[in-house]
Amino acid sequence: MNDPSTLSVISTKKIIQMNNVWTSYDSKSYALEGINLSIDKGTNYAIVGKSGSGKSTLLKLMNGMMTPSKGTIKIDYQTPNMNDKKFKLLMHKIGYIPQSLGLIKNITVLENILIGALPRLGKIQSMFKIFPEEEIQEAKNILKLVGLSGKEERKAYMLSGGEKRRVAIARALMQKPTILLADEIVSELDHVTARDIMNLILDAQKRMNLTAIMVHHDMQLALEYANRVAVIKEGKKILEIGVEGEKIIDFQTGDLTSQEILEMYSDESKK
Ligand SMILES: Nc1ncnc2c1ncn2[C@@H]1O[C@H](COP(=O)(O)OP(=O)(O)O)[C@@H](O)[C@H]1O
Numbered sequence: 001m002n003d004p005s006t007l008s009v010i011s012t013k014k015i016i017q018m019n020n021v022w023t024s025y026d027s028k029s030y031a032l033e034g035i036n037l038s039i040d041k042g043t044n045y046a047i048v049g050k051s052g053s054g055k056s057t058l059l060k061l062m063n064g065m066m067t068p069s070k071g072t073i074k075i076d077y078q079t080p081n082m083n084d085k086k087f088k089l090l091m092h093k094i095g096y097i098p099q100s101l102g103l104i105k106n107i108t109v110l111e112n113i114l115i116g117a118l119p120r121l122g123k124i125q126s127m128f129k130i131f132p133e134e135e136i137q138e139a140k141n142i143l144k145l146v147g148l149s150g151k152e153e154r155k156a157y158m159l160s161g162g163e164k165r166r167v168a169i170a171r172a173l174m175q176k177p178t179i180l181l182a183d184e185i186v187s188e189l190d191h192v193t194a195r196d197i198m199n200l201i202l203d204a205q206k207r208m209n210l211t212a213i214m215v216h217h218d219m220q221l222a223l224e225y226a227n228r229v230a231v232i233k234e235g236k237k238i239l240e241i242g243v244e245g246e247k248i249i250d251f252q253t254g255d256l257t258s259q260e261i262l263e264m265y266s267d268e269s270k271k
C-alpha cells in the first residue's frame with residue numbers, strides 16, 4: 001500500500017515535456033518522428049526499444065546535446081539553448097551517463113567522482129582540478145552511498161563492470177542533479193548486478209527527489225523498476241505504460257497484465 005506521508009512529497013511538476021518532436025542527423029531521414037511525452041518530477045521513467053530505434057537520440061534531446069528539427073522541448077519549463085546562461089545552469093543539474101559510461105580510465109575512483117563537481121567550481125579551480133575540502137568530503141560520502149568504500153584510490157580501469165557503473169552514478173550524483181539520464185547502463189550486466197545497480201538508483205531517487213530517465217533494452221527490468229515505460233519503434237513512440245506495483249495501465253489499449261505486455265512487446269526489448 002502507498003504510504004500517504006510519502007505521497008505528499010510527489011509533485012506533479014512536469015520536468016520534461018516534448019511536443020511533436022522530430023529530429024534528424026542528416027537530410028535523408030528522421031531519427032525521431034512526432035514524439036510527445038510529459039514526465040512528472042520524481043518519476044522513474046524507462047525508454048525501451050530495439051537497437052537503432054532512437055532511444056539514445058531521445059536522451060540527447062533531453063540534455064541539450066541535440067536540438068529538434070521540428071516541435072518543442074521544455075526541460076523544467078525552459079527551452080534547451082546552449083547560448084542561454086540560465087539553461088547552462090540547468091544543464092549542470094542534469095546528470096548524464098552515456099552507454100560508454102565516460103569514465104577516465106587512468107585516474108582514481110575518487111577523482112572520477114569529483115569530476116561531477118567541476119561545473120560548480122570557479123574557472124581556475126576547474127582548470128587545475130583544485131577541489132575544496134568540502135567537495136572531497138562530499139565525494140567520499142557519495143562513494144559510501146554507492147557501495148565503493150575502500151576503493152577510492154583504485155584506478156577506474158581496474159574495476160569490474162558493476163563497480164564502473166557505481167562510479168558513473170556517483171559522478172552524476174556529485175552534480176547534485178535534479179534529472180538523471182542513463183543510457184543502457186545495466187544492459188551488459190548479469191541479472192543480480194543489474195538489480196543492485198537499479199536499487200542503488202531507486203535509493204538515490206528517494207534521497208534526492210530525483211527524476212530518473214533510463215534507457216533499457218530489457219522490458220522485464222523496465223517494468224520491474226519504472227513508474228512509466230515508453231516503447232520506441234523506428235523513431236516513434238508506439239506505447240506508454242504506467243506501472244503501479246503489479247498493475248499496468250496501457251494508455252492505448254486499456255488495462256493489461258504484465259505478462260500480456262511482455263508477450264506483446266518483448267520484440268521491442270531485444271537488441
Ligand atoms: N551520430 C549519428 N549520425 C548519424 N546517424 C545517427 C547517429 N547516431 C544515431 N544515428 C541514427 O539514428 C537512429 C537512432 O539511433 P539511436 O538513437 O542511437 O538508437 P538506439 O539508441 O535506440 O540504438 C539510427 O538509425 C542511427 O543509425
Ligand SMILES: [Mg+2]
Pocket residue numbers: 055056057099183
Ligand atoms: Mg543507444
